[in-house]
Amino acid sequence: MANAGCGKSFEFPVRVRFGDTDPYGVVYFASYFRYCHHGIEEFLRHAGLPPEEYFRNRQEGFGLPVVGASCDFLKPVKYGDELRLAVSVVKIKEKAVTFGFNFYYLNSEQLVARGEATIVAIDRTWKARALPERLKDAVAAYV
Amino acid sequence: MANAGCGKSFEFPVRVRFGDTDPYGVVYFASYFRYCHHGIEEFLRHAGLPPEEYFRNRQEGFGLPVVGASCDFLKPVKYGDELRLAVSVVKIKEKAVTFGFNFYYLNSEQLVARGEATIVAIDRTWKARALPERLKDAVAAYV
Amino acid sequence: MANAGCGKSFEFPVRVRFGDTDPYGVVYFASYFRYCHHGIEEFLRHAGLPPEEYFRNRQEGFGLPVVGASCDFLKPVKYGDELRLAVSVVKIKEKAVTFGFNFYYLNSEQLVARGEATIVAIDRTWKARALPERLKDAVAAYV
């Protein structure tokens, strides 16, 4: 856990895998979005919220689809590099949360990519609804 | 459609995409298994069986998971190459079908990879059951 | 080819594949970014510029990495759905091009996702440089 500007962030290592790169050995930009989602998964798990019960919860009738995402790629990262990903909470609304993602080389403060992704709480009919209480509490601790 | 030895095969082009290769620009071996599954998808669609109603059919209560797969990689295929994939039916049993996959360079008879994958019909409890009739008929036409 | 607002766009079908979805059968948001890149690949190919000679050209010493991308996901698309992707050119600068991506259900005008991605021309040292002439001409025809 680290301070990233005004708020807290949750950090974990990201290993660049075979199959994550483009044909030239540089991380394929689409792979960063997978890493971002892993970031939300690890964030939830760390907060005691099992991702497999939160991205879709049939019992309580809610889901948490990603409705928007963006990322800027600042440095070429290569196969064999290891990154650390700092996940923070950028914005909380009644029905949505926006996560922030900062990618650094491991053991470095050099930013290599940064992005955002917004998830919205939906009910069984895919209509937006209030965030589940425990999720709201978990993300509030990171603002 | 072409004759591949004793049986018929169904052919379609496979475009090597960004993200399908290893860091050195050569098709990542795991990508071939995705291509093989696309081969089954296209085979089913060609036979008038929509994949989304056959890999899992909630109404009729069956599924068709892959229970085994293998592939040999004979030539290095690069980003920018285009392949054609010939899908054939290797073996039909009461509850299972084994598909064969031959990958060639487009407009060439040079084999670059060949594999097999077996799907089994299961019921709602994941117990093996007889193949759905229409699937059985569709694959029988290719033996 | 179609008119999308003020400019032209290049369109092609996108088949949602096994492995493109989340565990609930809805297209995983990271897959859209792969589709976007396929969009650039098809756009280049359509313009007579082989992607494998343009994303990285060792002979002429240039590359075209993606430096930023964003996408909004408006409708849940399911396994079995087929989309059409309209690729347009949003902005051309001396050293960069921004492509636009509109995803529709096939045979429909209903927008399901829309995004952007910017590629920058770099030289052998990863320094930004002027866009290759033929690329500049190809994208200019779409503004």
Next chain:
Amino acid sequence: MANAGCGKSFEFPVRVRFGDTDPYGVVYFASYFRYCHHGIEEFLRHAGLPPEEYFRNRQEGFGLPVVGASCDFLKPVKYGDELRLAVSVVKIKEKAVTFGFNFYYLNSEQLVARGEATIVAIDRTWKARALPERLKDAVAAYV
């Protein structure tokens, strides 16, 4: 590290990720082959051989492509499950090594999948050559 029959094996956890499953929430069979490759990567790293210097070594002029792979899928594994992967060495030849992969539920002896993959040492012209000495020594310790 654990005994798997007659030889040693190297074990590490495999987290089933969003994007690793089929549309029904069960691990897509192609994902296991990615996990197998991660297994070789972790095996090499554990043996002090950085994968990024071994799968392709421009300086010493060798590569280690996968020339064949197979896997059987015994149990349906779901999003949210965690596995452990035991990597062993099945066979060593002058120019090739075959790795074995046993997948278990974490904290369980129940086998959910098992596979094999063979890598061959090649020179700059893609001709088979003797295994690099340090690799040969590393795998010999696991037979």
